[in-house]
Amino acid sequence: MIIAERKPMEEIKQVTAPYKKLLLAGCGTCVTVCWAGGEKEVGILASQLRLARGTEGKDHAILEATVERQCEKEMAEELRSKVAEVDAVLSLACGIGVQTMAEIFEDKPIFPALNTTFLGMPEKEGVWVEMCGACGDCFLDRTGSVCPIVRCAKGLLNGPCGGTRKGGKCEIDPQKDCAWVLIHRRLIKQGRLYLMEKYYPPKNFRAVKRPGKIQAIKA
Ligand code: SF4
Ligand code: SF4
Numbered sequence: 001m002i003i004a005e006r007k008p009m010e011e012i013k014q015v016t017a018p019y020k021k022l023l024l025a026g027c028g029t030c031v032t033v034c035w036a037g038g039e040k041e042v043g044i045l046a047s048q049l050r051l052a053r054g055t056e057g058k059d060h061a062i063l064e065a066t067v068e069r070q071c072e073k074e075m076a077e078e079l080r081s082k083v084a085e086v087d088a089v090l091s092l093a094c095g096i097g098v099q100t101m102a103e104i105f106e107d108k109p110i111f112p113a114l115n116t117t118f119l120g121m122p123e124k125e126g127v128w129v130e131m132c133g134a135c136g137d138c139f140l141d142r143t144g145s146v147c148p149i150v151r152c153a154k155g156l157l158n159g160p161c162g163g164t165r166k167g168g169k170c171e172i173d174p175q176k177d178c179a180w181v182l183i184h185r186r187l188i189k190q191g192r193l194y195l196m197e198k199y200y201p202p203k204n205f206r207a208v209k210r211p212g213k214i215q216a217i218k219a
Pocket of ligand 2: 151152153154155156159160161162163164165169170171172177178179180181
């Protein structure tokens with residue numbers, strides 16, 4: 001799931017200040033699950049902006065709408081009539097949603113209300129953990145399906161670094177597990193520890209083709 005968090009209010013106020021009529025556009029999928037951009041969050045941000053603008057005595061109009069997925073053009077299209085009514089759009093979607101909206105509504109400023117942070121897993125209520133950095137050449141077959149690229153603070157392909165703390169915590173952040181301790185434990189359980197005895201050369205970042213595009217072929 002794509003994880004995002006709301007930008008600071010001051011930044012949102014500053015970027016939207018020149019525009020009298022605004023649409024706050026929510027996204028009903030990933031960012032709703034991580035409490036950053038669903039219908040409820042649109043309502044909260046709209047109230048905060050109305051209050052801020054009201055106390056400044058500014059004439060303004062703030063519209064609200066949420067679609068299921070802003071990253072799909074057909075769904076973003078549902079916002080067309082509302083977008084036509086406003087001077088700018090504040091998108092409560094991830095960066096993909098913001099850019100999808102920008103492709104469709106070329107003549108309208110589309111601003112992000114969120115900071116898109118990582119691809120993660122819900123660990124428990126209100127906590128999400130980064131699991132993948134979309135590196136383009138998945139390494140999980142060699143690491144017991146624990147990603148050292150994002151879960152090791154140093155992104156080591158040959159670990160651990162030598163600084164691992166007692167109890168298996170990371171040298172950099174004692175609150176977090178050392179990814180290489182997790183890898184070690186999993187490989188032992190699976191009888192595949194020989195994978196840790198191999199040397200892996202530096203990652204070839206040419207596998208990450210940017211800008212990426214994939215044409216999936218249906219089976
Ligand atoms: S190795 Fe790359 S693709 Fe695989 S989980 Fe890690 S970052 Fe994601
Ligand atoms: S302690 Fe473990 S997770 Fe932390 S930087 Fe070293 S190898 Fe990576």
